[in-house]
Amino acid sequence: MSDVKLPSVMDETVSRRDFLKLAWGAAGLLALVEAGGVALSFFSPRTAEGRFGGVFEVGAVDDFPPGSVTPFNAGRFYLVRMEDGGFLALYRKCTHLGCAVPWNQAEQKFICPCHASAFERDGQVLNPPAPRPLDRFLVTIVDGMVRVDTGAPIQRDRPGPADLVYA
């Protein structure tokens, strides 16, 4: 083999043996990556229609008076209507470690039973350890009907007016 390795760095000839080694290595690597890809997609989550993860049509705009917080357990969210009429769908999962956060009607805030994080009506953190406001879902209003898409929770650093949807 020593005669194959020429001292010159500039020499770019590759011996047949080295080329085949490289080719086998690359093919093996490719096969591994492909197998990994197959495994990953095989196990990737599937969402069923009409259940959590799908789109919910929750009712007419007028069903929700301003200043109300309405829970939808099947969709894992609260439909919030702010005083100014704006709609907001809040994922009820605590941003700390995932407990289900109940709305406390008396204190007018969300209080997590697990580690006592508290959130305002718009999801803003009132009390740590939660690191960020409650996530929200996309709300759309079509022909006066409110729809919530639970497909992908939207994370935010702080709540803003852009989160609200108006009829």
Next chain:
Amino acid sequence: MAENPDPRPEHLPQRIWESIQRDELPPPDDRGRMRLVMNNLVLHLHPSKVARPTLKFTYTWGLGGLALLLVMILAVTGVLLMFEYTPTPQTAYLDMLKLQTEVWYGQLIRNLHHWSGNLLVITVFLHLLRVFFTGGFRTPREFNWVLGLGLLLLVVAANFTGYLLPWDQLAYWAVTVGSSLLSYVPLIGEPLRNFLLGGPEVGAATLTNFYGLHVAIIPLALMGIVSFHIWRVRKDTLSIPRRLDGKIDDGGTGSTQVEKVTTLPHLVSRELVFALVMTGLILMWSVWVNAPLEAAANPDHSPNPAKAAWYFMGLQELLLHFHPVFGAIIIPTLALGALAILPYQRFDLSAEGVWFRSLKGRQMALVGAVTGLIATPALVLLDEYALDLPGLMPSLPTLISNGWIPLAALLLLLIVYYEIIKRVFKATACESRQSVFVLLVTAFVVLTVIGIAFRGEGMALMWPWEVLG
């Protein structure tokens, strides 16, 4: 044509028996005993001869063997449970009730599986401590220590995935909280969590995934690595117990020469007795104490407090004091990384087999334990009632004020502690390192106890009788 005489015995039953068992039973002499150990599928996990001093119970405390026994009990009871259990949200909890009320010995089998699984976590942890304190991880056993760490992780993973299967409130929320820790890993955390749970929340897909992991993937990996681990113990031989004066601990005056005895009967008989006694104790415990089962899982209602599984309580307690990235990711990774490179450090080979390395080593270990016992509760109380780092530094993100800063402070304290042990008490690097290890292990155990017994509603600190009440 000359006939070839058949050398096998004349009678058919004898021919059949000899095709199965090749060696003479009982073995006539030591050579026969050694050959039997070599040729028998189960026995050949052993070497044919072992050093007599390693037979001493208070050297290994039988912990590796107990771990193996528990793995076997878990395999048998686990397979039995599979026949009575279907992993869907509709059936899982009902199957638990059925096990308790309808299935003959269902409750007993579930108890055996439950308690063996929990005891395995404790056993493997104690085994790790035993190996550490007798220096059993030194050359040539470095890699076997690393394999052991892999086993520790697998045992915890097996417990965690099994925790979900009863589908009661305990299971549902412990797994919710536990898997949420993952989502704090930067970048890949969230996709990884979704992949593992089969969606953003614990649900039907999670149960399927965890079941597959719990009954197939983890046990296969565990059996593979356990075989490798024990084969390495056989190849490397066990470290020899020695006394403070460096002589071999043979129970007598101490010698410099290792006496070897045949594995059969010296080691095998001890193993059998120990396995029988432990099986008996586990059986009795499982007859008397039932595995817990709470109300059926209700995704709409988190219990208060929602606690993790008990072996994660130390982690959970860290999480109450640190930003989650630190409590759940950085600190555990640092600890595991330190454990993994530990055997590759330079150390004094002459201390192998001596409990706590030396007399100074024993004293410094005690200093470490006492320091950990006092400092940990003190720091927890300080952080809970007096110190509000994010409040003191409102302009900084909590990742820094409640992460980098306290971690740096703690590491600084550890370095100061190490230097004090080394300079003031004149300990060697090896003894000082051990003292730091004892300090950290004590801290971890204290945190675990605080999490289990001193955290009640809303995760507030309270007395154990209030937690239970």
